[in-house]
Amino acid sequence: MVKVAVSGALGRMGTTIGRIVNEAPDMELVGGIDIREGTLFGTEVVPAAGIDAFLKEKKPDVLIDFTVAAAAVENVRAAAANNVALIVGTTGFSPEQREVIRGAVEGHVPAVISSNFSVGVNIFWKLVREAARELGDYDIEVTEAHHRYKKDAPSGTAKTILEILDQELGGREKAYGRVGETERKNEIGVHVVRGGDIVGDHSVLFAGNFECIEVSHRAYDRAIFAQGAVRAAGWVKGREPRIYSMQEVLGL
Ligand SMILES: NC(=O)c1ccc[n+]([C@@H]2O[C@H](COP(=O)([O-])OP(=O)(O)OC[C@H]3O[C@@H](n4cnc5c(N)ncnc54)[C@H](O)[C@@H]3O)[C@@H](O)[C@H]2O)c1
Numbered sequence: 120m121v122k123v124a125v126s127g128a129l130g131r132m133g134t135t136i137g138r139i140v141n142e143a144p145d146m147e148l149v150g151g152i153d154i155r156e157g158t159l160f161g162t163e164v165v166p167a168a169g170i171d172a173f174l175k176e177k178k179p180d181v182l183i184d185f186t187v188a189a190a191a192v193e194n195v196r197a198a199a200a201n202n203v204a205l206i207v208g209t210t211g212f213s214p215e216q217r218e219v220i221r222g223a224v225e226g227h228v229p230a231v232i233s234s235n236f237s238v239g240v241n242i243f244w245k246l247v248r249e250a251a252r253e254l255g256d257y258d259i260e261v262t263e264a265h266h267r268y269k270k271d272a273p274s275g276t277a278k279t280i281l282e283i284l285d286q287e288l289g290g291r292e293k294a295y296g297r298v299g300e301t302e303r304k305n306e307i308g309v310h311v312v313r314g315g316d317i318v319g320d321h322s323v324l325f326a327g328n329f330e331c332i333e334v335s336h337r338a339y340d341r342a343i344f345a346q347g348a349v350r351a352a353g354w355v356k357g358r359e360p361r362i363y364s365m366q367e368v369l370g371l
């Protein structure tokens with residue numbers, strides 16, 4: 120039995136994850152943390168300031184964090200200090216915040232950290248990498264679209280796409296949108312759409328002469344992210360104390 124706690128418990132992802140954990144026969148939902156108290160499928164949700172006492176009392180095996188970047192850093196620190204393994208889905212980290220998280224995790228607890236926990240996006244990333252290897256001389260444009268409430272841009276998934284393209288093609292200049300007179304050179308265009316209740320669309324366009332190739336992924340329900348995160352939570356327990364990717368969880 121894996122004991123699971125959720126930080127960001129009252130949010131869009133936290134409530135979805137809570138439902139899936141609550142329904143999992145091999146998992147026990149022990150409660151959550153958010154900015155205010157509440158309940159998560161009958162379990163206690165405590166305010167963030169109480170996370171250390173909460174972790175000491177509930178003794179979860181794994182803390183799943185889907186909050187905001189600044190909060191996630193503190194939640195990671197608290198989990199690591201209490202020997203609680205981590206699943207971190209929160210995006211929007213600065214390089215400095217990533218280093219703080221790395222320092223808290225490495226050598227202390229196992230943590231799966233991914234900008235996108237859906238199986239489909241992890242396969243989509245592999246397809247993007249393969250396409251980049253073959254189509255590097257095409258013009259490349261990355262587009263992402265999300266719901267009106269998303270706080271960070273570009274999405275973490277889009278930033279991972281850019282990391283993959285840089286790994287395969289070298290660090291090209293990025294053009295975040297375009298306006299006025301423009302002359303296209305070898306940059307990668309990055310475009311962000313926000314509106315409605317779009318769950319998460321990502322596309323990489325390779326535009327050549329006389330043809331285009333587009334690799335894309337469309338999410339219809341955030342359950343795909345939650346299912347991946349919960350799968351990772353069942354995988355991470357007992358692993359060596361370091362950071363893992365979702366690709367390692369999936370064996371991709
Ligand atoms: N990796 C993935 O697969 C994936 C998928 C979806 C969303 N996300 C990311 O997850 C994050 C949350 O997304 P969301 O749509 O659930 O947002 P949301 O705003 O619905 O939920 C975030 C929750 O975190 C809470 N929170 C804020 N500060 C906190 C703190 N200090 N401690 C505990 N909780 C705190 C908020 O009150 C809120 O309930 C975002 O960064 C988003 O990009 C990642």
Ligand SMILES: O=C(O)C1=N[C@H](C(=O)O)CCC1
Nearest residue numbers: 210234235269274275276319
């Ligand atoms: O809804 C969100 O917010 C999402 N965030 C992740 C990202 O920033 O890539 C994953 C997709 C949904």
